[in-house]
Amino acid sequence: MTNVKKLRTLSQVEEAERANQGIVFVLDDDPGIRTAYYRLFELEGYLCLPYESSEAFLLRFEEASGHLSGPRCLLCDVSLPGMSGLELQREIRDQQAAMPIIFISxxxxxxxxxxxxxxxxxxxxLKPVDIDELLDTVSVALALSKSRQCEQRELETLKAIVTQLTDREKAVIRLVLNGLTNPQISERLHIAxxxxKVHRQHAMEKLGVSNLVELTRLDERGGI
Amino acid sequence: MTNVKKLRTLSQVEEAERANQGIVFVLDDDPGIRTAYYRLFELEGYLCLPYESSEAFLLRFEEASGHLSGPRCLLCDVSLPGMSGLELQREIRDQQAAMPIIFISxxxxxxxxxxxxxxxxxxxxLKPVDIDELLDTVSVALALSKSRQCEQRELETLKAIVTQLTDREKAVIRLVLNGLTNPQISERLHIAxxxxKVHRQHAMEKLGVSNLVELTRLDERGGI
DNA sequence: TTATCAGATGCCCCTTAGGGCAATTGTGCT
DNA sequence: AGCACAATTGCCCTAAGGGGCATCTGATAA
Known part of the structure; x- marks a missing residue:
């Protein structure tokens, strides 16, 4: 009880710090098991957020997810009263990439x-769960989550910047990325x-790249 | 029997054609099941190569694999006399990327x-196996195999070509891919x-690229 | 010993790339 | 009407990329 109380009053600073290490959403209907997981992940330096049912998770997951950032995974018992773990999985199918699900049964x-x-x-x-195996699995899941979140953020940033490009600028850049030279592009687009050169220059500036290699790499990653 | 006989006398041409559609290695100790799979995949246009045990597969897989090319997958019963499906999986762990394993149990x-x-x-x-699901799964596995084989071949080709590059050429190209200009490279390497320019030109020729964009894309794919 | 090849360079020439400066035109918003 | 901004273009100049031709050296293969 004392532990739970202490954990519930984590300072926002510590909460954020732990979240950066990894957020482990725990879903189990047994309060004792939730507490056990809580303490385990507390020791590992992760932020553990326990829920007693799929419904509760779905309800309160959004807000928790909203004000916290960091790699995350969901540790979920398969058999739950109400919505089962597998049903929940389908419900949050599109979030699995950024939040891998680890089932326990x-x-x-x-x-x-x-x-x-x-x-x-x-x-x-499968129960009985080996603690080391569990921690390993969580660790791998969090690493996966991290890399995917990172990738995703980069892609979104890139897309946002590409949106800033003028139609003309995009057209020119695409031809540049097709390997055409400026004179060839000027012919193709019937412009001087x-x-x-001006469009190319503006686009490069907006994209924050200073040479063709960087531009091409950007394109390879996100597709301009 | 007639069927089996007909299939065993596939002309090399037809065998190669089917292999291009996909090779399905089948591993089951029940002759009846092997025949059933054989006929099923025959209808799908795949080349089916059945084996009665893990040991037989390991023995004869090499040669079959050797003179045939095409996407492939392994359809494998888990419970087998002798080496089990799971044990076999560990045995051929490094080949799973190019030959996905589908277990049946x-x-x-x-x-x-x-x-x-x-x-x-x-x-x-899981048995009873739904034929459509099986065919879908095989189809996906073959597609996966195909894309991985393709990727792998490209990478090997690239590596082979990179081997042809002189040390100097590689050094110059790496700096080019780092975004340096020729004058900067000449300073860095203390050469004229x-x-x-000469090294750069030779390297580009050997790599079969005609501009910086193509060169960078090659590097992004294979790492020069 | 001689042929061959990678490495290195100089000279020279042409094409591209990058950009400053200035001017025009059209459009949407205030 | 007036401003801001995208699109265009011309003129001009410097820097960088691409490449032909020729030379020279050192190492290796025949």
């Missing part, structure tokens, strides 16, 4: 395991060479 | 399913500008 049929993996589940742990 | 424990996926298994089908 004691009495699962093979069908459930297959289903979980087929729907993109990250891992499936000087105009091509 | 009637009486699997959850542990086996988890193990199969953890080791990189592509899919796990003309020399830089």
């Amino acid at each position: 004691g009495a699962s049929s093979e069908v459930e395991v297959v289903e979980a993996y087929k729907e993109g589940g990250h891992a499936f742990l 060479l000087r105009t091509v | 009637g009486a699997s424990s959850e542990v086996e399913v988890v193990e199969a996926y953890k080791e990189g298994g592509h899919a796990f089908l 500008l003309r020399t830089v």
